Amino acid sequence: MKPLSIHFISIGGSVMHNLAIALHQQGHHITGSDDEIYEPSRTHLETYNLLPAQTGWHPEVIHAGLDAVILGMHARADNPELQKARDLNLPVYSYPEFVYEQSQHKQRVVVAGSHGKTTITSMILHVLKHHGRNFDYLVGAQIEGFDTMVKLTTEAPVIVIEGDEYGTSPLDPQPKFLHYHPHIALISGIAWDHVNLYPTYEQYVRQFELLADGMGKSSTLIFDDTDDMLDVVALKEREDVTRQPYDVHSYRIENGKTVLLTKDQGEVPVLVFGEHNMKNISGALAVCDHLGITEEMFYEAIQSFKGASKRLEKVIDTDSKIIFRDFAHAPSKVEATTAAVKAQYPKHRLVACVELHTFSSLNKTFLGQYRDKLDQADVAAVFYSPHTLEVKHLAPIAPAEIVTAFDRPDLQVFTESAALEQFLKSQQNGQPTVFLLMSSGTFGGMSTHGL
Incomplete structure (x- = not known):
């Protein structure tokens, strides 16, 4: 098969950069661009010499010799590289297409x-x-x-x-x-x-x-x-x-x-x-x-399946402390994951913490979907970043509103990762305890290994 020349607009996306690497491994000529590339995408692309030399959008990299342009969700509809590809009548695909x-x-x-x-x-x-x-x-x-x-x-x-x-x-x-x-x-x-x-x-x-x-x-x-x-x-x-x-x-x-x-x-x-x-x-x-x-x-x-990354992933296991991290953030996932850990470790004290990080979870009209979802936990906490609300252009949320939404008066609510980390450390009182940390984010950069 003749190698294709393919350019990725927004190559830093999770699936986008993996697709770029997969096609590179098949012998295709791959280029890409993005205005921001985070880890682990950056290191993965660098390993295969696919990391763009400079960030930003550069229409000059779009040329008539391209066989395809793949457009990522992170790019905007007015992206200058996309405009150039359309001007040249190049085939433009989303990655699913x-x-x-x-x-x-x-x-x-x-x-x-x-x-x-x-x-x-x-x-x-x-x-x-x-x-x-x-x-x-x-x-x-x-x-x-x-x-x-x-x-x-x-x-x-x-x-x-x-x-x-x-x-x-x-x-x-x-x-x-x-x-x-x-x-x-x-x-x-x-x-x-x-x-x-x-x-x-x-x-x-x-x-x-x-x-x-x-x-x-x-x-x-x-x-x-x-x-x-x-x-x-x-x-x-x-x-x-x-x-x-x-x-x-x-x-x-x-x-x-x-x-x-x-x-x-x-x-x-x-x-x-x-x-x-x-x-x-x-x-x-x-x-x-x-x-x-x-x-x-x-x-x-x-029998040998260990689970996908961050899906009930056990990161620490000692006699007195077990820590799981999980990708759960939607209400149904939070409920199912909390119930699963409680059933697996019925004699342990369960401290469950969820980060509200996505557009849905930080939307006031949606918050009520979390009602009773942390009820299986002995101790329950919620973390969210006011800065994330600003970035997503969402209305501010008061901690009291989150307590009401979860319908749990003893719910602990944190907006700073250092305060959350200190609280979690305070829960380690020698009694066998399972910590369940649920988020599609990073709890403001908090390290689970420091707990």
Whole structure:
């Protein structure tokens, strides 16, 4: 195949820079630009000599010899490089459009949902890799054993994609997952999020309905049978689309360890825990079955799955203190993750802290969705940065408003990371304690290793 010359506008994005590296590894000529590139993107790009020589937008790098321009969500619609590409009539893609363009000949599996999609995708990739299968993928987190978050080749017969419901690009507000046209789609659950794009719950749910409606003949829709809203979306009649529900996998917890209870393989120990992960395992098992992985093969492989980065990731484990960090920030994720840790460590004191960091979580009209979501914690805390509110042009929020929204009078609210760190240290009183730190951010740069 002739190498392509491809330019990335906003190359520093999480998936964008991984896609750039994946295409570079396939022998394509890659250039890129961005007005800001943070870690780990910067180091990853530098490693492959793909880091732009200077930040900012430089229309002169756009030329008629480019085969494609890939536009990231971080760029603006009036980006000068984008304008130059349009003036030259160059093919401009969002990354979902480009991935679809390069995988039309593959069997496409898309894992979507408000929660669990990264973990389910990671489980599927782990099982396929364990058994030496040839596959491409796109996943939203770093996974142990995988160098990049994207692999895109000409040879692999299958591609497994984590389907994001967030907007596609500055030119296309549709969810990314609508561009993939899956043969197999899994929807893990629906819980309102991204209120800046979907101001009402109904608009948000509609996107998943469109995903299911767009599936072709002889396709399969796999869905969480315990999710009430998914019943509405998934049980709608669609011509020649097979519907396959899944539920919580049978399991038990003994001495802080979780084992799966199976019909033919006996008890299967796993490293992940929590009822939400037992659902994730069932969903991954259903997808793998369609990819030619037997139950025996699946259970053999899933035993060594450690989880995706920052998904109930254990960072410290001593006799008196265990610290988990988790990507949970949406209300449903906060509730499920807190409940999972409490069930796994019933004799430990649970100190749970969530950072309100996203547009939705800092939106006053959305805050009420967090009601009762930290109730499983013995001690509960919330951190948010007033500066983040300013950056996102959102109205100021008073700590008392957060206490009211969570409906927990003893909730501790912090706006400075140093004060939060001091509070968490004060909770280490010798009693066995689990600290659960939930955020898609960094708690204002607080180090978990210093706790």
